[in-house]
Amino acid sequence: MPILCEPATAAGHLLPVGGDVRAADSLQSVSQMLEADPTETLVVIGPDTPIADALTFASTLRMTRPAVGVILVRTHVDVALLTHALRAGVREVVPADDAAALVAACRRSYEISKRLVSTAPPPAEPEQAREGKVVTVFAAKGGCGKTSFAVNLGVALANEPGVRVCVVDLDLAFGDVAISVQLDPARTIVDALPMAGHLDTTGASSLLTRYKPNLEMLLAPVTPGDAEKVPPPLVGELLRVLSGIFDFVVVDTPAQFSEHVLVAMDASAHHVLLTTPDVPALKNLRITLDMLDLLSYPRQIRSVVLNRADSKVGLSLDDVERVVRWPIVAHIPSSREVPISINKGTPLMLANPSHPVSQAIGRFARQRLVTPAEAPAGRVGRSRGRRRA
Numbered sequence: 528m529p530i531l532c533e534p535a536t537a538a539g540h541l542l543p544v545g546g547d548v549r550a551a552d553s554l555q556s557v558s559q560m561l562e563a564d565p566t567e568t569l570v571v572i573g574p575d576t577p578i579a580d581a582l583t584f585a586s587t588l589r590m591t592r593p594a595v596g597v598i599l600v601r602t603h604v605d606v607a608l609l610t611h612a613l614r615a616g617v618r619e620v621v622p623a624d625d626a627a628a629l630v631a632a633c634r635r636s637y638e639i640s641k642r643l644v645s646t647a648p649p650p651a652e653p654e655q656a657r658e659g660k661v662v663t664v665f666a667a668k669g670g671c672g673k674t675s676f677a678v679n680l681g682v683a684l685a686n687e688p689g690v691r692v693c694v695v696d697l698d699l700a701f702g703d704v705a706i707s708v709q710l711d712p713a714r715t716i717v718d719a720l721p722m723a724g725h726l727d728t729t730g731a732s733s734l735l736t737r738y739k740p741n742l743e744m745l746l747a748p749v750t751p752g753d754a755e756k757v758p759p760p761l762v763g764e765l766l767r768v769l770s771g772i773f774d775f776v777v778v779d780t781p782a783q784f785s786e787h788v789l790v791a792m793d794a795s796a797h798h799v800l801l802t803t804p805d806v807p808a809l810k811n812l813r814i815t816l817d818m819l820d821l822l823s824y825p826r827q828i829r830s831v832v833l834n835r836a837d838s839k840v841g842l843s844l845d846d847v848e849r850v851v852r853w854p855i856v857a858h859i860p861s862s863r864e865v866p867i868s869i870n871k872g873t874p875l876m877l878a879n880p881s882h883p884v885s886q887a888i889g890r891f892a893r894q895r896l897v898t899p900a901e902a903p904a905g906r907v908g909r910s911r912g913r914r915r916a
């Protein structure tokens with residue numbers, strides 16, 4: 528039964544949503560109701576709730592309970608409002624005087640939620656061949672070196688004896704893992720769509736492209752528009768199955784906190800947060816750290832890595848740590864060999880393992896991931912329950 532947030536008139540005439548509703552007199556009560564009912568998938572926010580509160584609520588809910596649709600009812604609807612609402616993850620905005628539109632919007636939202644829930648991964652099976660670690664490499668600013676780092680990290684981990692690695696390109700719209708290692712993206716994540724909800728190891732293996740022995744890659748879609756076809760729960764399902772096949776699943780990400788990224792963060796045993804020593808990147812890293820704290824991800828699975836650490840840009844390493852308020856666990860030097868190796872299509876870790884950049888990434892892999900001083904997070908998916916209601 529949908530939850531209707533309508534502070535002023537909660538007791539009186541309720542908005543028609545096409546069936547029974549549960550009335551809440553504040554967004555706080557809505558949160559409590561949602562917490563008490565993990566199966567609820569629709570919240571309608573009436574015109575008396577302040578717009579800023581409604582949008583903040585919607586954007587938080589989109590990350591914590593993506594299957595729950597938010598419909599906004601407003602007395603006046605204009606383009607600016609629609610833009611803000613859609614950006615915040617509101618499914619539809621309906622004029623207060625259009626009862627039929629509200630009923631139809633509720634029906635559509637239920638339909639979307641049903642599809643999202645049905646593609647959600649089933650609970651983890653107790654017996655898995657491997658208990659691989661998912662390692663998500665993220666930076667909330669483009670160009671920090673995520674892709675270069677993720678690919679070289681994949682090579683470094685696969686160099687360890689008996690370790691099987693898969694690199695997953697989760698930059699679904701602009702993925703460049705394939706091009707940076709000269710792989711033909713004949714199979715991509717999009718080919719997993721027909722398997723959603725029942726993906727097994729054979730299906731997942733059929734999606735992979737071999738780069739070298741012990742190192743496979745799951746490549747990003749190449750056709751414009753394909754990225755939107757991948758439902759976030761499918762990413763969770765893929766990572767769960769891949770972690771049963773590989774010792775490490777390294778996830779390269781886009782530069783935004785998309786729902787796909789959050790699903791990967793959920794499935795991860797380790798979060799690598801990259802930054803470069805410039806103010807915009809450091810500011811975005813600080814916001815990312817706050818966000819991860821807000822979402823209650825365990826801090827001990829977090830590594831902040833400073834890429835291009837020796838760039839002469841006026842910020843000392845001390846400045847960087849002071850701004851970020853978090854220890855830097857690895858410093859990767861700047862070198863023109865990195866872009867050169869990408870242009871040649873061979874990761875530096877393969878072309879020149881003794882290069883200072885390769886050495887720094889290899890050290891990080893061994894010290895933080897292969898034989899961490901303290902066990903980071905246990906098995907894959909451990910953090911999931913902390914974020915999801």
Ligand SMILES: Nc1ncnc2c1ncn2[C@@H]1O[C@H](COP(=O)(O)OP(=O)(O)O)[C@@H](O)[C@H]1O
Nearest residue numbers: 669670671672673674675835860861862865866
């Ligand atoms: N340590 C480094 N030294 C020099 N250039 C680097 C280094 N790391 C990354 N780069 C370059 O920075 C650019 C952006 O890197 P990329 O890995 O594509 O970033 P992202 O995936 O975060 O957008 C590329 O041209 C890459 O070659």
Ligand SMILES: [Mg+2]
Nearest residue numbers: 673674698703
């Ligand atoms: Mg990239």
